[in-house]
Amino acid sequence: MNPFDLMKNLKDLQGTMNQMREDLKNLSVTGSSGGNMVQVTMNGQLEMTAIKIDPIAVDPRDVNMLQDLIVSANHDALEKVQELIKQKAGPLMGGMGL
Known part of the structure; x- marks a missing residue:
């Protein structure tokens, strides 16, 4: 292959x-x-830009449930971002043999 190419x-x-x-x-x-x-x-860029919590989820007697819901929603968003990145970068990375 030509080095200039x-x-x-x-x-x-x-x-x-x-x-x-x-x-x-x-x-x-x-x-x-x-x-x-x-x-x-x-x-x-995997940065959380907003969080929305339904008031029904805010029960001072069950803070652990709310914490679990936040972690789960964050995980769901992360998976969606990673899938979109794979879709966008897939053709580019495929051409590099990765």
């Missing part, structure tokens, strides 16, 4: 990766638990 391909790949990073900043996914009593919104 390889350098051009690396520059193209770098540009694509930078564009993907920007796209991920704008990605927004919501995970939920407890029948939507707790909803967590996360961006493509």
Whole structure:
């Protein structure tokens, strides 16, 4: 392979990766638990951007349940973001033989 072609391909790949990073900043996914009593919104950089808790889920006698719902909703959002990242990055990574 021509070294100049390889350098051009690396520059193209770098540009694509930078564009993907920007796209991920704008990605927004919501995970939920407890029948939507707790909803967590996360961006493509795996940062929690919002949390919504139905007042019904707030029982001072059962704080552990609310904590579990929050963790579960966060996990759900994380899985959704990871799946979207795989979908977006899959073709790019497939071309690299990864």
